[in-house]
Amino acid sequence: MALVTCEDCGHEVSDRATACPKCGAPVAAAMNEPAPSKVSLDGENFVGTKALLKQLAVKAIHALNYKVDSADENTGLVSFSTGMTWGSWSGVSGSLVFEEVGKHTFSVSGAGKQNVRGGQVLAFNLFDEANGKVRNVQDEMRRLVCSSEQAGAT
Ligand SMILES: [Zn+2]
Numbered sequence: 001m002a003l004v005t006c007e008d009c010g011h012e013v014s015d016r017a018t019a020c021p022k023c024g025a026p027v028a029a030a031m032n033e034p035a036p037s038k039v040s041l042d043g044e045n046f047v048g049t050k051a052l053l054k055q056l057a058v059k060a061i062h063a064l065n066y067k068v069d070s071a072d073e074n075t076g077l078v079s080f081s082t083g084m085t086w087g088s089w090s091g092v093s094g095s096l097v098f099e100e101v102g103k104h105t106f107s108v109s110g111a112g113k114q115n116v117r118g119g120q121v122l123a124f125n126l127f128d129e130a131n132g133k134v135r136n137v138q139d140e141m142r143r144l145v146c147s148s149e150q151a152g153a154t
Contacts (some may be wrong), residue, residue: 001014002014003015004027005027005029005040006020006022006023006080006148007025008020008023008025009022009023009025009121011089012035013025013027013154015027015103016103022121024085034050035049035104036049036052036104037052039052039053039056039076039145041142041145041146042105043099044107045102045105045106045107045108046098046105046106046107046108046116046141046145047104047105048104048106049104049136050073050074050076050098050100050106053076053086053106053108053141054071054072054073054076054078054094054098055099056141056144056145056147057071057078057096057098057108057141058078059144060126060137060138060140060141060143060144061078061140063135063140063144064112064136064140066079066080066082066083066094066133066137067082067083068080069093070079074107076097076098076099076100076106077095077096077097077098078095078098078128079093079094079095080093080094080095080096080137081093081094082094082133090149092110092113092129092130092133093112093113093130094111094113094130094131094133094134094137095110095111095134096109096110096134096137096138097109097110098107108138108141109133110131110135110137110138111131111132111134112129112130112131112133113130114129114130
């Protein structure tokens, strides 16, 4: 968050405010930067709104044939699971968190955990597989942004 100076009264105002709290004048920075209507990429970060990112994450999860367990645009948390298959012995639960790192800029982080069926101990690295599923979703989100397939997302 940055402070800008109100053009009318000189009061310092958050650049996220739409109007000066002291005199009510509209804040220029906010007027010039309307909320993005679609998600774009800024390096590793996503530019958009939490609502748009939630839509994008849900779309990415569906594209990967995972199941959305919950999606909350207020907390910026989307969780999903891959389900059990004969091939993998176990499913993965993952969650994605959108953290606002700047104005309309979010870093997407995630964590995964393995749901082991019947408590079997498996030899391979469970933690890596679970986190790999989370990375799949993040990669798919980036792919959707780059391919503009997000248009019409619901
Ligand atoms: Zn003012």
